[in-house]
Every structure is written in structure tokens, then in C-alpha cells.
């Protein structure tokens with residue numbers, strides 16, 4: 001029979017995993033269309049949402065494009081990095097703990 005302390009720890013792990021923001025950064029080279037494609041394909045945004053996030057990054061320097069558990073957030077950052085590299089652009093995404 002688990003004691004109360006064990007039950008509390010398990011509950012915290014399942015219900016409140018730490019969450020991470022994936023932040024997209026502006027640069028002067030990555031084409032707007034590629035950023036929109038990344039936001040629709042990797043972050044599952046609608047074309048309207050992707051357009052709005054892309055303009056926010058372009059005008060303000062950065063924007064949050066999603067909030068995920070660590071493993072998923074890290075995978076998305078790597079997918080952005082790989083896509084940018086494949087296309088020869090310096091697009092940058094980073095993680096920030098919520």
C-alpha cells in the first residue's frame with residue numbers, strides 16, 4: 001500500500017509537469033513563407049495563426065509559438081533547427097521554462 005507522501009509525488013508528476021515555451025526569433029534572412037510553413041507543419045497552427053505569429057516575430061523580435069512538456073518542446077526546437085539548416089537560413093528557436 002503506498003503511503004500518502006508517495007501518492008502526492010505521483011500526483012504532482014502527472015498533473016503538473018514543468019512546461020516550456022518555444023520561442024521563435026527574428027532574423028533578416030529567413031523568408032516569411034518558410035516561417036509560416038514551419039508554424040503550420042511543426043506547430044500545427046492554422047495559416048491565419050501562423051501569419052499572425054510570423055508578423056509578431058518580425059515586428060517585435062520574438063514570439064511564443066507553443067507551450068509543451070520538455071521532451072516535445074526540445075523536439076520542436078530541433079525540428080526548426082533542422083528545417084532552417086536544410087534550407088540554408090539562420091532561423092532560431094529556443095526554450096524558456098514557464
Ligand code: TYC
Pocket residue numbers: 024025026027028029030031032035054055057058091092
Ligand atoms: N524578418 C524576416 C524577413 O523579413 C522574416 C522572419 C520572421 C524571420 C520570423 C524569422 O522567426 C522569423 N524575411
